[in-house]
Amino acid sequence: MNFDKHFRMHEEDAIAYAREKLSFFPEGADLSCNEIGDGNINYVFRVADKQTGKSVIIKHADVQIRTSKNEISTDRNRIESEVLQIQGKLAPGFVPEVYSYDPVMKCLVMEDLKSYENLRYELIEHKTFSTFADDITSFMAKTLIETTDAVMHPKEKKEYVKRYINPDMCDISERLVFTEPYFENPKNNVTSGNEEFVKQELINDSALKLEVAELKELFKNKAQSLVHGDLHTGSIFVTEGSTKVLDPEFAFYGPAGYDLGNVTANLIFAWANAFVTIEDEKEKAAYLAWLEDSIQKVTDQFKTKARAVLSEKATEKFISMDEFANWYVEDILTDAAGIAGLELIRRIAGGAKVADIKNIEDTEKKILAERICILSAKEFITNRKSAFKQGSEYTAVLNKYAGKL
Ligand code: SR1
Ligand code: MG
Numbered sequence: 001m002n003f004d005k006h007f008r009m010h011e012e013d014a015i016a017y018a019r020e021k022l023s024f025f026p027e028g029a030d031l032s033c034n035e036i037g038d039g040n041i042n043y044v045f046r047v048a049d050k051q052t053g054k055s056v057i058i059k060h061a062d063v064q065i066r067t068s069k070n071e072i073s074t075d076r077n078r079i080e081s082e083v084l085q086i087q088g089k090l091a092p093g094f095v096p097e098v099y100s101y102d103p104v105m106k107c108l109v110m111e112d113l114k115s116y117e118n119l120r121y122e123l124i125e126h127k128t129f130s131t132f133a134d135d136i137t138s139f140m141a142k143t144l145i146e147t148t149d150a151v152m153h154p155k156e157k158k159e160y161v162k163r164y165i166n167p168d169m170c171d172i173s174e175r176l177v178f179t180e181p182y183f184e185n186p187k188n189n190v191t192s193g194n195e196e197f198v199k200q201e202l203i204n205d206s207a208l209k210l211e212v213a214e215l216k217e218l219f220k221n222k223a224q225s226l227v228h229g230d231l232h233t234g235s236i237f238v239t240e241g242s243t244k245v246l247d248p249e250f251a252f253y254g255p256a257g258y259d260l261g262n263v264t265a266n267l268i269f270a271w272a273n274a275f276v277t278i279e280d281e282k283e284k285a286a287y288l289a290w291l292e293d294s295i296q297k298v299t300d301q302f303k304t305k306a307r308a309v310l311s312e313k314a315t316e317k318f319i320s321m322d323e324f325a326n327w328y329v330e331d332i333l334t335d336a337a338g339i340a341g342l343e344l345i346r347r348i349a350g351g352a353k354v355a356d357i358k359n360i361e362d363t364e365k366k367i368l369a370e371r372i373c374i375l376s377a378k379e380f381i382t383n384r385k386s387a388f389k390q391g392s393e394y395t396a397v398l399n400k401y402a403g404k405l
Contacts, residue, residue, distance in 0.1 A: 003105050006074070008062045011035055014045035017058065021102065022109060024056050025049050038118075039234070040067045040352065041076075041249070046112060055114065056099065061106040061249075073168040076249040077106040083164065083226065083251040084110070091142040094135065095245050113244055116237035123233060123270035124356055126278065128290045133297035135243035136236070136263055141305035144256040147226035150316040150328065151309070161223050166252040169229065170220075173250065177342050178216035181349040182209050188350055193367050198349045201374055211381050215338045222335075223253035231259040232343070232354070233266040256332045260302055261339025264394060265377075267295045268344060269356035272373050275402055276365035292398075296391025299336070303329055303389070330389055337388035341380035344373045372401045 001016050009017065011033040018024065018031060025031060030050040037044035043062065048055035061077035064070065081101035088095045096111040122129070149157040180188060182202055190198045202208065228235070229250030237244045271291045278284035306329045310319050318324045347354045348370045357373070360366035376397045380388060387393050 003102070006063075006105055008064075009043060009045070009058075009060045009105070009107075011045060014047055014058050014060070017105065017107065018047045018056065021105075021107075022056065022100070024099065024109075025054070037066070039247070041065050041072070048112075055112040057096070057110050057112045059108040059110065061108075074106040076166065076169055077101070077108055078103060079164055079166055079169075079251055080247065080249040081108045083228075083248040084108075084246075086147075086226065087139075087143045087228075087245065087248065090146050091139045094139040094243060113237050113246075116239045116242070116244055118234060119236040119238045119243075120233040120266070120270075120355060122238060123267075123291075124273060124359070126274060126283075126287050128287070129238050129240060129243070131241050132238060132243055133294045133301060136245075137298060137301035137305050139243070139245055140231075140256075140259055140263070140302055141309050144225040144227065144259060144332075145306050145309040146313060148224055148256065150319055151313045153315065160226055161253040164226060164252050166229070166250065169250040170252055170254075173229070174216065174220065176350055176352055177346045178212065178219060180351060181346045182212055185351075189353075190349055191363070191366055191370060193363060194348075194370055197367075197371060198374070201378065202345065202349055205378075208378055208381065211338070211384075212342065215335075215342060215381070218255055218335060218338075219258065222255040224332075225253065225256040226251060227254045227256065227258045229254065229258065231262040233263075233270065233356075234354075255335045255339070257335025257337075258339050260298065260332065260336035261341075262343050264295060264298050264336065265340040265343035265347075266354070266356075267291060267298065268340070268373060268376070268394070268398065269347065269354050271295065271398060272369040273356040273360060275372070276360060276362075276369045292395040295394050299333060299388070299391035299394065303333065306332065333389050334384050337380045337384035337394075340388075340394070341377035341384070344377035344380070348373055368405055371405055372398065375401045375405075 003017060003021060014033045015031045031047055032050050033045050033047045035043055036046050043060045045058040046055055047058060061074040063074060065072050081098055084095050084098050096113055099109045101108050145151060184203060228248045229252055235247040237246060274287050278287060310325050348357060357369055360369055379397050
């Protein structure tokens, strides 16, 4: 095999690929391989030297989506590889190191974060991470603000806009996040017992749908920052004291608030899971308090750090006017609130579910968690322009519905 023509790789191909194309392992190394991908789209191989334990990750893109088998561009693999490297320069230490990218086999070869765990599953197990909010807000302030043309030269930024146009992946988000949950569709697979609620609160609410349509226009047209584009807790790996962001295959030039809103919404899924599943009152109060503190810090620390990046690095002359710089950051927070609402809704009333909610075994508890998320989401969307410039406003809404329902 010389890997000069693309095909869908399996574990044995990844071993052969590592031997032939990578200089990572010594000749004759006894290699093993496991396919460890748990996402919907790609194949992720961990290739390891059985003797030394040294290992590498090969992320491989096929021409079909892994779950649906629908056709999809493999350019996402190039975008992921390049964006990881850009993010690594802007926010050192927050992404895995990229070793190589193969444009023929669509293989992104990168550091194996063996000692890290997927944040979504850690939160479901009610674990806490003392530096998470600080880490993720540093990552977002740097990668989002430093790729705007408030900081970059406008011509250089427009080159990025062109290079990271990502039509197939944006099409997925435009359908799954911004459209399907608001129309009847059997693929939405709504939890039994919540169908009427979803119909009433989402499909029949034309005022809400107008706001959603406005946010969809924003997503399609606001080429503000090089966004990660899918920054949910399954794209984040953690260990105590360190955070790594993976999987920017949905990256494109979009509203900076897209990433911020996704982080907030996915912490809220963890909150809703903990609210309905933790039985011991003391344990529950402590865990909800940590999550609420994290949810608040995501907004509050991002706001401070984004402002600091602008003060330090802006090339746009108007940023020196405090009123404009403040408006610039608040505008991102407005978008983030709308996006947080959309992400909460689409993971419950749309096709792509999250384990925090999907895996709640007791149906009554699951229905309750879903309703808290949906009603809160509606407030985030409809009141985004006048509220949610402070993190405590998000947790106040959650607690309001948790107390009511
Ligand atoms: C077909 S892809 C479904 C979802 O998984 C990804 O992680 C994105 O969130 C996408 O919407
Ligand atoms: Mg992903």
